[in-house]
Amino acid sequence: MHFTTMILSSSLLTVFLILTLPILGTLNPNPTKSQWAKENVKTAVKTAFFVSLIPLFIFINEGLEVIMTNWEWMNTLMFNINISLKFDLYSVVFTPVALYVTWSILEFASWYMHNDPNMNRFFKYLLIFLIAMIILVTANNMFQLFIGWEGVGIMSFLLIGWWSGRADANTAALQAVAYNRVGDIGLILAMAWMAVNLNSWEMQQLFSLTASHDLTLPLLGLVLAATGKSAQFGLHPWLPSAMEGPTPVSALLHSSTMVVAGIFLLVRLSPMMENNPLVLSICLCLGALTTVFTATCALTQNDIKKIIAFSTSSQLGLMMVTIGLNQPYLAFLHICTHAFFKAMLFLCSGSIIHSLNDEQDIGKMGGLHQLLPLTSSCLTIGSLALTGTPFLAGFFSKDAIIEALSTSYLNAWALVLTLLATSFTAIYSLRVVFFVSMGHPRFNSLSPINENNPSVMNPLKRLAWGSILAGLLITTNITPMKPLVMTMPLTLKLAALTVTITGLLTALELASLTSQQFKTKPLPTTHHFSNMLGYFPSVIHRLIPKANLVLGQLVANQTIDQTWLEKTGPKMMTSINLPLISSTSNLQQGVIKTYFLMFFFTMILAILTLV
């Protein structure tokens, strides 16, 4: 075996090993030490990050990609499922990013969760989640991918419902799984189609075998899967609800890793998609709709975590647009850069929430730049990166996406919606920064404000450096796989920036109008539409579950099971037999004269008929 190949694959396997060891350690029946989370889990992730840099450097240096097949797991009549790992551009780049972000989040969580008696368990869940994510990313066949896919889903169930005494947390957890399951139907559809028509789930075989097939049906399944996991329009409400979980969970799962799994699936399987214009257009329109709808919802939210959650959803829509443009590389780039600043924004909000005694309403914040200088600086950096300010991380991916969109001739409607969403991004980002760090304090004067803890500062700083540098580093070191259009009119080149600045100016104007009390109340129709999330949950969460529950109770249980099946089955046997039985037994009453009379008449009748 070639030396560098061996180093690359073995160091990635080492990453798996390092991450698994602390979990195996918890099988020990003795209770874990209180420092276990910080000492073992955080160290493991940190070490794994540094180890995962080796394959990254090898990849950057040599462009080496490896597929390894270790073990034939199952075999059904020529249909093989192997344990097979794929270390290519996507997994080799994404693994260090995920580990870096997780490292910071874990360190932050050791501060954020230090009062929780079950902090060690919390860390264990996060670690299992991370392993599932890496399984998903490195999977080379659909079955393995499905393991990671469901693994992250279930871990998100556990983590959203972490504060399990609260009914809201449990509902949100169930909601997340239910929406994800709708997506899973799509994935199962695609897998069943592949098994039936291609007789393989191995990626490289899928790519080489699909040329002669009409792929619309399985691809629609994959789009449905991505819609569920990545909270695209229609299946999006679980993502903002998931903010019921602790903030580190929101930072890790619902911004930087798990929710991008859907997009990642489409990126991974993009060779199958690139020749199917129908599915690409569906992706494009779905993504555009998602990005503008969720950005609209973000505009009027007051919960700081909800705003950031909706911005995640909006960015996921942008990634979906990129998939629809047939630019999976750009979508992947946006996944990576987005991970840094979105995780940081969540950590900032976590720090603020703790400092203000669990206050999440941005209306009750303000002036934090004086009191939490580091946090609010990071919040500003993150917001700027999110809006695509030149040369921060978000710029490199977002600007390229919008350029690619505006130079393509695909769909002007999607372009308009995406540009609108881009300007909305500037508006709600400004709104967060304006309400949180600018102006005067609007909170109780006895808030336990303290960010001077290395467990808060270091993760924020690390992620801030990431948010500033990641885009530059990734784009300069990794060559895109598809040619990008680099020449365009100046107006198109500056389109993203123009709409962002327009949005920013509008928002500033609106903010000053509000703060000077010129316009105290917003327009009710539009405000309520945005604030009530487009009335989507109030309609969908009522009608569909109610229909299903009514079906279950009235139709399936009461009408069919307890009435019809009982009546036509066992009860009918009784009711048919009962008259016979009772009349036979009623006859036996010892009335001897009547019996003889009956006997006599019968004899007469018989004789008459015979004669």
Next chain:
Amino acid sequence: MLMILTPTMMLLPMIWLSSSAHLWASVLAHSMTIALVSLSWLCLPMEAGWSSLNSFIATDPLSTPLLVLTCWLLPLMILASQNHMAKEPINRQRVYISLLTSLQIFLILAFGATEMIMFYVMFEATLIPTLIIITRWGNQTERLNAGIYFLFYTLAGSLPLLVALLVLQNSTGSLSFLTTQFSPPLQLHTEASKIWWAGCLLAFLVKMPLYGAHLWLPKAHVEAPIAGSMILAAVLLKLGGYGMMRIIIILDPLTKQLSYPFIILALWGVVMTGSICLRQTDLKSLIAYSSVSHMGLVAAGILIQTPWGFTGALILMIAHGLTSSALFCLANTNYERTHSRTMLLARGLQMVLPLLATWWFLFTLANLALPPLPNLMGELMIISSLFNWSNWTLLLTGAGTLITASYSLHMFLTTQRGPITSPVLAIEPTHTREHLLMILHLLPLLLLILKPALIWGWAL
């Protein structure tokens, strides 16, 4: 085969002759030894088809997993029953264990039978101990009704089977499983042959149970004592699936068209029973209905008659056997503490019994088919083979997976999460016995992930 069967029979004198102090321990130890020895069947060369052949019984790749499951379940039932039987007189305890043991004998003979009439006799014989267990040791008066439903639904289905088998004997001259696939194809052109087809399958479809003939199952499950629920969910329902797989080979030309309504009914049942689960307040009834839902998938997988369908059905039967049995045990641990099956009365149990909550969670995951558990492998194979038959089945199977996940997690959330309710404030802590019971359910499930080929059946 006799290496397992003889010791199982010798359990009976042991039950009656051992001293009362050592009764449970010695039965448990011996049945566990039998179960461990039975694992050696899995090492037999599967490629050759039949092995351990004698004149009446044998094993093949299809029956081996079910045989091992049967043997594995006896010690588990004994472990599970220990607590609620402790207050009974010693002779009743002996009778109870004897019934469980006799059930294992009948089941081994049924799964091992190489001849249809013997299979039929053993299939019927399992009714007797189960009926006694339900109607004698059930907890409420409804147990009598449940027993009648159980007996008459099964009998009404299986008497036509007897006639159908006799007709088959008349026309082919042999009822041996060993030679069925070599027998000349039957001339099935008359209308009566369609009735004969239905007669052959009806018994098994009722036993599975197919949606529409499932009324006996929730009643029997709810009223039976824990061991009864366990064996019913884990093995007795699988007799139906096993019998169908055996007999459907000889029904071949007819099955293709005649099975359509049954496949649709089974899939429709998956959705309907799943919806019923969403509204259940009774924990055991919920698990029972979830069994109906899963077995509907198995029935559809068998009726589709492809290698993938058969394999998926066998995998799902084994995985579901372990999972639902474990869920019944968990429901029983709740029942023994709160003396109520109503879910809403015992909430927030995670606070009181944290390790038990872990078991609940793991088996909920198994029930909703989390990859890579064998449950998922089975469901995925069945769904794929149904998809191959008709793309539209995915609507029903997909809705089924969604609903399954919803009610499984609803069950978990309702019992384990949320604020604690007052009936559970002062409850007994868990026993090692209960954790051992859970581990013994979980271990096979987890180990099967590593070597799923053991339950792959014919499609190896």
